[in-house]
Amino acid sequence: MSVRRLLVTVVPPAMFGVLFVVAWEATVKGFDLKPYFLPAPSAIWDAFVDNPGLIRSAAFVSGSNALVGLVAGTLLGVAASFLLMRFNLLNELVSPLAVALNAIPIVVLVAVFQNMYASTSEIPRRLMVTLIVFFIVLTNVAKGLRQVHATHLELMRSYAASPTMILLKTRIPNALPYLFTALKIAAPTAVITAFVSEYFGGRQNGLGYFIPSNFANSKTAVAWAYVIGACLLGLAFYLVSIALEAITTHRRGSVPGGATA
């Protein structure tokens, strides 16, 4: 990417961000908004700088829950999508069930999981993330495995390729971009799910506890400082998933439509 291009992509959103923060600060100061209502960005920044250790350790707790769930959910999702592709009957049986399960609100499932495990356990939170990630990966990868170009399949059949060869040479390569699309959606969602599951009891150690707790105690600047930590964590997950995609697709040399990255 050339320097000029970098400037064009980076400067406008950065400018917008700066303006937004300045306008926020000016609004708080101008209208004399009280901290319990809305703290000024400068106060939030002070709180952020004052509590680096706490925010880092809270982010580590939430982040590791999200990561464990993300990895487990992805592995399970990929495995399940292979099964669904192989056995059509299974697909017809399981897919509606999957959709129905996915429609159950997080809060209900967290409560169910928490009843199953000790209240000091991180497992319910990780299970929750796993479940959410599982469905995202499952639906996307299953689609990628199935929606193969008819011409590709015909070509493989004309070569008398075995089902295994078709899977390896046609279906899996086709499904890879779908997997990374799924990961890009799943990564930030995993973080959010980890926060939300912390909200309903358990050990008081993650961002999902400290944010609402500080709001409830009218320490809004501190709460927002944790929100910054939460944003950074979500962003980190998102960036890693993008980077992962870029590396993998480059190595395969299969970036379509030229150098768009």
Added chain:
Amino acid sequence: MNTRRNTRTITRAVGALAALALVATACGGDDDDATPAATDPPAEDTSDDMSDDMSDDMSDDMSDDMAMECETPREASLQLQWFTQAQFAGYYAAVDQGFYENHCLDVTIVEGGLDIVPQTQLANGDVDFALAWVPKALASREAGANIVNIAQIFQRSGTLQVSFADAGITSPADFAGKKIGNWGFGNEYEVFAALGAEGLDPASDVELVGQNFDMVALLEGDIDAAEAMTYNEYAQVLEAINPDTGELYTPDDFNVISYEDVGVGMLQDAIWADADKLANDEDYRSLAVSFVAASMEGWMYCRDNVQECADIVLAAGPTLGASHQLWQTNEVNKLIWPSENGIGYIDPAAWDRTVEIAQGTPNLEGATVLTAPPTEGAYTNEIVEEAWTHIQTGDDTTGSGFTAIEVTLNEGGN
């Protein structure tokens, strides 16, 4: 390939949305389903009918002049800290018995919830009065909410730490190395104060566990000691079946530490008002006096009519049932009565102790509730003292002869 580009755009958009949602969830807005099943709104219709009758009778002999003046009752709203339950019996009784009407008030009781911060609802002008624990309200005040405590209804703290008798936790010193449940959200200060008083570091000497607002974690053995209110969660364990005996648990099965007895009790339910309006708006001030007077009448009624009062709350649709509400009314009475200085009076000594603990107790994050003493005007006894002179239903504002009743709890609070 355009489809790919589109996918990319869509995922970017999803990413952005997710980031937004991240902030939104982080702000703690997404909790509606987490809270206990929503209860029905208070059955206002029936109570209105009843109070109409009552007020007609009472106004004849008690407040002729007031009744004459009262053509259109003044509206006032009260924000509760929690769902409908007997913790707020006095206010429901004042509605039901027409005490508010006698003072020419039309009071709306606004139910609370897990994430509702009553004192900021008040500071934002959404309600006229709010109930809040003193330390929480003072924290909001320090953050710029201009509110003032005008009546200290609960004279003592009702917070307990409850553990099974065989765990041997009989004082806060025994918390060391144990899993200590607490509710967070500003309800945990006494736990931290007790730890601090014993020289225990909340971050390393105990394992603090966020407790749902029930006692499941204790009963299932996940935690060693659970935070409980005398009037609510403690009753919940006594309403549960002991699997060993097949009968309800009894007080003998538990060790109970009262934070009030340990010496770290902090002032709890108080009526807070908008300080600006109280100072500058004569109408609001007289509204406050009438509201406090009628609310006191409600609490005096509940002191003398425990069963009736519990029934009034029951009719308003609480989550838990009849024996639980009767227990709760009785326990709340113990927190209010006797009020040595008169109901609602803010005892400077108890106030100072609350402030001292709030300033001196670091929590899990090393922060204290308050960073400085509250500024001038955080509480006033003027409204209470004036309200006493407006009470129409008797003159026993101290309840010095108060004796609690014995309540038998049934399974599940029914």
